[in-house]
Structures are given as structure tokens and as C-alpha cells.
Amino acid sequence: MAAAVEVEDLVKTYGTTRALDGVTLQVPQGGVLGLLGPNGAGKTTTVRVLTTLLRPDSGRASVLGIDVLKDPDKLRRIIGVAGQYAAVDELLTGRENLVLVGKLYHLPKAEITRRADELLERFELTAAASRVVKGYSGGMRRRLDLAASLVNRPQVLFLDEPTTGLDPRSRLRLWEVIEDLVRDGTTLLLTTQYLEEADRLADRIAVIDTGKVIAEGTSDELKDRVGGSVVVVRPANSADGDRAFAALSTVGEPVRGASGDLTLPATTGVTLVTEAARVLEEAGIAISELALRRPTLDDVFLTLTGHAAEQAEEQSA
Amino acid sequence: MTTPSLDAPAQGGLRWAVKDALVLTGRNLQHTTRQPELLFFSTVQPVIFVLLFRYVFGGAIETPGLSYVNFLMAGIFVQTTAFASTSSAVGLADDLSKGIIDRFRSLPMARSAVLAGRTLGDLARIVLVVLVMTAVGLAVGLRPASLGGMLGAIALTSLFGFAFSWIQAYIGLSVPNVEAANLAGFVWLFPLTFASSAFVPLDSMPGWLQTFANATPVTPTVDAVRAMLNEGLPLQAPLLRSLAWIVAITVVFSILSVRKYRSVT
Ligand SMILES: Nc1ncnc2c1ncn2[C@@H]1O[C@H](COP(=O)(O)OP(=O)(O)OP(=O)(O)O)[C@@H](O)[C@H]1O
Ligand SMILES: [Mg+2]
Numbered sequence: 051m052a053a054a055v056e057v058e059d060l061v062k063t064y065g066t067t068r069a070l071d072g073v074t075l076q077v078p079q080g081g082v083l084g085l086l087g088p089n090g091a092g093k094t095t096t097v098r099v100l101t102t103l104l105r106p107d108s109g110r111a112s113v114l115g116i117d118v119l120k121d122p123d124k125l126r127r128i129i130g131v132a133g134q135y136a137a138v139d140e141l142l143t144g145r146e147n148l149v150l151v152g153k154l155y156h157l158p159k160a161e162i163t164r165r166a167d168e169l170l171e172r173f174e175l176t177a178a179a180s181r182v183v184k185g186y187s188g189g190m191r192r193r194l195d196l197a198a199s200l201v202n203r204p205q206v207l208f209l210d211e212p213t214t215g216l217d218p219r220s221r222l223r224l225w226e227v228i229e230d231l232v233r234d235g236t237t238l239l240l241t242t243q244y245l246e247e248a249d250r251l252a253d254r255i256a257v258i259d260t261g262k263v264i265a266e267g268t269s270d271e272l273k274d275r276v277g278g279s280v281v282v283v284r285p286a287n288s289a290d291g292d293r294a295f296a297a298l299s300t301v302g303e304p305v306r307g308a309s310g311d312l313t314l315p316a317t318t319g320v321t322l323v324t325e326a327a328r329v330l331e332e333a334g335i336a337i338s339e340l341a342l343r344r345p346t347l348d349d350v351f352l353t354l355t356g357h358a359a360e361q362a363e364e365q366s367a
Numbered sequence: 368m369t370t371p372s373l374d375a376p377a378q379g380g381l382r383w384a385v386k387d388a389l390v391l392t393g394r395n396l397q398h399t400t401r402q403p404e405l406l407f408f409s410t411v412q413p414v415i416f417v418l419l420f421r422y423v424f425g426g427a428i429e430t431p432g433l434s435y436v437n438f439l440m441a442g443i444f445v446q447t448t449a450f451a452s453t454s455s456a457v458g459l460a461d462d463l464s465k466g467i468i469d470r471f472r473s474l475p476m477a478r479s480a481v482l483a484g485r486t487l488g489d490l491a492r493i494v495l496v497v498l499v500m501t502a503v504g505l506a507v508g509l510r511p512a513s514l515g516g517m518l519g520a521i522a523l524t525s526l527f528g529f530a531f532s533w534i535q536a537y538i539g540l541s542v543p544n545v546e547a548a549n550l551a552g553f554v555w556l557f558p559l560t561f562a563s564s565a566f567v568p569l570d571s572m573p574g575w576l577q578t579f580a581n582a583t584p585v586t587p588t589v590d591a592v593r594a595m596l597n598e599g600l601p602l603q604a605p606l607l608r609s610l611a612w613i614v615a616i617t618v619v620f621s622i623l624s625v626r627k628y629r630s631v632t
Contacts, residue, residue, distance in 0.1 A: 139394070140465065
């Protein structure tokens with residue numbers, strides 16, 4: 051399969067910040083790549099370069115064989131993009147927004163009407179179509195923005211955190227819409243902070259951190275990198291977090307989770323559970339949960355980016 | 368790095384660029400109809416100016432050979448259109464801050480279309496404001512010398528406002544937010560319009576200020592508009608100077624603005 055999106059060694063700096071520090075990635079024709087990374091990793095910057103909105107300092111990028119830097123207008127015809135923040139016109143109605151975009155693509159009038167109706171329907175905006183966007187909820191704006199990105203039936207679609215701010219039902223609905231598009235052959239690059247989203251939609255996942263792709267593979271491949279399983283530890287008293295971290299560091303490389311949990315990649319399986327229990331007991335730390343489970347993408351994310359953060363600290367120290 | 372292909376759509380060329388600009392002019396006008404209160408206040412303001420100047424200063428300022436109303440209207444016309452041009456700065460800053468410009472920049476449009484759509488739509492508003500002022504002026508005693516002169520005055524004022532919209536477009540793309548656009552759009556217009564022949568005869572000012580006033584585009588435009596209103600005369604030195612300014616400002620600032628538009632992120 052030929053690559054639909056090819057990115058090689060993109061660099062973009064803002065002052066001393068290296069927003070992109072040599073990003074290289076590929077999306078095969080008809081494939082879905084999930085670009086996963088913490089805040090400030092460079093996800094939006096990557097998408098902006100690929101959608102002709104931003105010139106990188108160096109590097110190469112092409113979409114369907116079209117050079118992003120040399121032939122942006124040709125590219126704009128065949129791609130669709132929905133940015134991280136909905137770019138809709140608040141003073142126009144939902145339908146007028148789509149019609150405006152259709153006109154700017156120079157589509158025939160009848161086609162614009164048909165397409166607008168179809169997209170409004172697909173994104174459940176038909177009832178609100180004649181209302182001014184100012185009165186839309188955040189989720190409705192997002193959906194309208196996504197609809198706008200599909201007006202020209204793009205062959206390659208870029209979605210920057212498409213479901214951020216959507217309620218669970220809308221998110222599910224949107225996933226279905228995206229899956230439909232992919233089934234029809236659309237190539238998709240999406241960024242997300244929801245691992246569940248990457249797990250469900252993406253064939254391949256690229257983990258990006260501080261402007262670099264630090265891991266790439268299928269969801270299973272990435273999980274294997276963490277080890278066959280992980281040990282999860284939850285201190286009974288959240289104030290014990292630091293001490294538990296120190297204790298666990300003697301038997302592995304703990305990673306702090308969002309909820310105060312600590313996870314240990316468990317290459318040695320069950321033995322690690324007993325070891326963890328022992329060091330915690332010796333340190334006198336009460337725990338409310340200690341378990342062994344399959345790694346989730348969450349663990350992958352934390353392990354990979356957690357390590358990267360540690361290394362950065364060591365280097366600067 | 369040069370980016371020639373960013374300039375125009377790959378196909379369609381000029382015809383598409385014009386069409387894009389018109390589509391966006393339509394959008395701008397749609398905005399106006401969705402914000403009737405904005406249109407109301409932007410026309411009320413010049414009306415208040417006409418009445419204030421007419422009745423507050425009308426008795427105090429010597430205007431040899433002319434009634435103060437006939438002297439004043441040209442100044443009010445030009446100052447008001449200059450003020451009205453600030454909506455181009457505000458409108459673009461607003462589009463930028465709301466991310467709409469990103470949507471436009473991701474479409475295969477001419478790079479000039481967003482700016483042309485903005486300034487052309489604002490021109491329509493400027494013409495409306497000038498017409499309202501004319502009506503109010505007539506009601507409070509303005510007596511133009513001829514219909515042709517009056518139409519000429521309206522046309523020149525509107526073109527002047529259009530040229531200033533391009534300066535404002537550049538400002539709107541250069542400032543970080545809408546509030547700054549509003550301030551940056553206005554602040555320089557006060558000295559520029561008051562230090563001119565708009566409201567008082569130039570020879571009542573100190574010499575250095577006269578020199579300044581004569582060097583700006585405002586004074587020749589006011590003088591030309593005044594002459595058309597009161598003498599019905601079209602062709603004369605101030606008119607040519609005013610037109611030269613209008614063309615120069617439009618050309619220079621449309622180039623600067625399009626260049627800026629390409630580089631904003
Ligand atoms: N216009 C800009 N000026 C200065 N710095 C910028 C600019 N845009 C991005 N950056 C910096 O570049 C880095 C990458 O930003 P980017 O927006 O690509 O991150 P992201 O992965 O999309 O983050 P998030 O998940 O928060 O959206 C950050 O450190 C950010 O501060
Ligand atoms: Mg982002």
C-alpha cells in the first residue's frame with residue numbers, strides 16, 4: 051500500500067521552543083493513524099503543517115504525492131481539516147456555514163445544497179440548521195465544524211482532537227461517523243488525548259512527545275512494549291504517593307497515573323506483584339489496591355511519556 | 368523562501384478570486400443584517416456628530432463665504448468614513464481570534480479574497496452611513512450647489528473610506544485581539560482627522576500644524592469634497608491629490624495586508 055501521508059523530519063521552532071523536533075510518520079492509503087501525545091507535544095503543530103496552515107522550518111511533507119509546501123492549493127482541494135477549536139461562523143446559521151464552505155470550493159449550487167442537507171443530517175444538526183451558530187452548544191459547534199471539513203468529500207482527513215468536549219453519547223455517534231468515512235476509503239490522521247479513541251479508531255498509533263515521535267505501532271504492539279502486564283498500586287492514603295513511588299522504584303520503574311495510582315510495567319509477571327507487596331510492606335505503606343492486569347493504552351502513554359519527562363529532567367539537572 | 372503558488376488558486380485564476388471575494392462580501396453583509404444594533408449605532412454616531420458640530424460650534428467658528436453647515440459637512444463626511452473603516456480591523460481580528468481564518472486558509476481560495484470581502488462589505492456600510500449623513504445634513508441646512516457635486520462628494524468620501532479599510536485590514540491582522548484592533552484602529556484617526564481642514568479653516572492653526580495637515584490624505588480629501596458640495600466643481604488640485612492618496616493607500620496596503628494574511632498563524 052502506498053503511503054497517503056508522508057512526513058519526514060519536520061522541524062518547527064517558536065523562539066527556543068522546539069514544537070516539532072524531527073517528526074517523521076506515515077499514514078497508508080485508507081489507513082487511520084492516531085497521533086497521541088500530552089499537552090504541548092506538537093500534535094496541533096503537525097496537523098497545521100500538513101494542512102498548509104503553517105510552514106515548518108525544515109523537513110518534508112506530502113499528501114497523496116502532493117508536496118505540502120510546493121503545491122498547497124492543489125492539496126487544499128482534496129483534504130479536509132477540523133482544527134482543535136471549532137472554526138465556525140457564529141453569526142451564520144449551521145446551514146449557511148456549510149453553504150459558505152461549499153461555495154468557496156466552487157461546487158455546483160445543487161451539489162452544495164445536497165451536501166449541506168446530507169451533512170446536517172449525518173451530524174444530527176437538521177433541527178438546528180436554520181439557527182444562528184451563536185446559540186449552539188460546544189458539542190454542536192464541533193459537529194458543525196466536522197461537517198464543514200467534509201463538504202468537499204476529502205480523500206484525506208485531518209482531525210485535531212475531534213471529540214474533545216463532546217458528551218459520551220455524541221462521542222460514540224461521532225466515532226460511528228468516522229468509522230463510516232474510513233470504511234468508504236478516507237485516509238485519516240487524528241490526534242487525540244483519549245486512548246480509548248485511538249484504540250477504537252486507529253490502525254496504528256504514533257506517540258508524540260516534545261516534538262518527536264517516540265513510539266509507533268498498532269495498539270497491541272505498543273502494549274507489548276510496556277510488557278505483558280502491569281502491576282497497579284493504589285496507596286490507601288494519597289499522601290503516601292511519593293513514598294510508595296520511592297519504594298516501588300527499588301523493584302521497577304513506577305509511573306504515576308492521573309488518579310494517584312502507580313503502575314509498574316511487569317516484564318516478570320506475578321513475581322513483581324509479590325515483590326511490590328514486600329517493598330510496600332517494609333516501607334509501612336498501606337495500600338487499598340494491588341493488581342496485575344493487561345496494559346491499557348493509558349499505561350503505554352504514561353510509561354513512554356513519563357520516561358521521556360524523567361530523562362529530560364535528568365539531562366537538564 | 369518564496370511561495371508563488373500560495374497567491375492564487377491553481378485553477379480558475381482571477382475569475383475564482385473575484386468570485387471568492389464576492390462570496391465573502393456577501394458573508395460580511397449577512398453579518399451586518401444579523402447585528403442590526405451595530406448598524407444602528409454606527410449610523411447614529413455620525414448623526415450625533417453632525418448635530419453637535421452644527422449647533423455647538425456652528426456659531427463660534429468663522430467660515431468666510433460659507434455657512435458653517437456647508438463648511439462642516441465635508442469634514443464630518445470624511446472623518447466619519449475614516450472612523451467607519453475601523454470595522455475592517457475589528458472584523459478581521461474577530462475572524463482571526465475565532466479561528467475562521469484558519470478554515471478559510473485551509474480552503475483552495477485566493478489569498479486576497481478574505482481581505483477583499485471584508486473591505487468591500489465594509490464599503491457598502493460606509494456608503495450607507497454617508498447617505499444617512501447626507502440626509503441629516505440636508506435637514507439641518509446643508510445646501511449643496513448641484514446634484515452632481517453632491518454625488519461626487521458621496522463617491523469620493525466612500526472611496527476614501529475604502530482606502531482606509533485596507534490600512535485597517537493590515538492593523539486587524541497585526542494586533543493580537545479584537546480589543547487591540549478597536550483601539551489601534553481608532554487612535555491615529557483622531558489626530559489625523561482633527562488636524563486637518565475638516566472642522567476649522569487651516570489658517571486658524573499654527574504654522575507647523577498647517578504643514579502637518581497639508582501633508583495628510585485627509586486635508587485634500589476634505590477640500591475636494593467641500594468644493595464639490597459647495598461649488599459643484601469636480602476637477603481641481605485637491606481632488607487629484609486626494610485620488611492619488613486613495614490609489615496609493617489602496618495599492619500599498621492591499622499588498623502589505625495580503626502578505627500579512629499569508630504569514631499569520
Ligand atoms: N504560535 C505559537 N507560538 C509560540 N509557541 C507555540 C505556538 N504554537 C505552538 N507553540 C508551542 O509549541 C509546542 C507544541 O504545541 P502544539 O499546539 O502543537 O501542542 P499539542 O500537542 O497540540 O498540545 P494540546 O494537546 O495542548 O493541544 C508547545 O510547547 C506550544 O507552546
Ligand atoms: Mg493541540
